[in-house]
Amino acid sequence: MSSRVIPAWFVRAHTQVGRPSSVPEVRLHVAQDVVALWEAMEAERGGAGEAPPFWAAAWPGGQALARYVLDEPAAVAGRSVLDLGSGSGLVAIAAVRAGARSVLASDVDPFSRTAIGVNAGLNGVPGISVTGDVLGRDLPGVEVILAGDVCYDREMTERLLPFLERARARGCAVYLGDPGRMYLPHDRLTAVARYEIPETEGPGLRPTTVWRLP
Template sequence: MTTDRPAFIRAHTELASPPACPEIRLHLATEITPLWQATEDFLHGNNLPPPYWAFPWVGGQALSRYVLDTPDLVRGKRVLDFAAGCGMTAIAAVMAGASSAHAAEIDAVAAEAIGLNATANAVTVEVLLDDVLERPDCPWDVVLAGDVCYERPMAEKVFAWMRRCATAGCDILMADPGRSYLPRTGLMKVAAYTIACSLELEDRTSRDVVVYKVVG
């Protein structure tokens, strides 16, 4: 069994554009189940997380669309794509004129996918393979997070960190399709999109996604 992560990604994905962001090309899976099984078999016994990096989640699509449509948000600024997955939003930020873009991701295979996706779009994205929530500082001007409220412990920890960063003067934007653990306060709606999606990922063929600014 190969341990070549880039080869694994190329073998199990196709270069395609997410519905809301035709400007961006990503290594995406065409079906969920085969890739899930292949990921379990790949580097067997090493506890690889599910291949969330191979799908354009609706929160990330909405946030990336907003960044592309509102380039002044990131132009000339240092940007972090939190829980980046495929790195779509970091790529959008660079396309919109960010001076630098980091993609925070704890999955090593996702980190490789982000690098391949950045190359496919002729942009530079630096991957941070560590837990940025443990950092005492927030050295970015803008933090972007798509769809991070699907588990209560994570949502609470992430939102507390975001509030601290917002209080320190960082612009924090998050996009959410109505997940269960979206905070009830501290958010200001800035945009809304209807994003096409797969029934394999969601329980419908489109989701209404809201982009929020986190208020410190």
């Protein structure tokens, strides 16, 4: 994981401000041309090999989770929150607006970590702390974990689930937003809300569920 800090001007220069369709209360810097942004990221870092700019889109799972905490603020109000795989920071911003006492936003991508701060500033939301990968560390001292669109492949899911189960065993509330990823362990989760989220690319709606780890 790189510790290099990406300058805020990069995020502002290579994105446009928009409002997620299901969370219009929040503004985000999003990519209009993903390929051009990806090329700019590689140029900024001095070579190829950058991960795709997942941080520059409002993914369905994140939108559903952000919508849920705004509609059901009791899930986070007055509590310490970890936004796991934060990406753009959408869920972290929603958690602050819903009254979370503190929010820690975690992402492995240094571009994401900068984007979270830029988007928090854009929305006038203070108090979001940003960190890198937490899955290999001791559990952070939080009361709620929010994770949107994190079960996107087998390897990530296998790393994630033991972390979430340890957190739940300690009394932490765990919520996941998911648009039907094949690796999500449905049999170990309880659905608490369902939304129809407009597709990030192209027409149509994506049925998306907010799940709780019992």
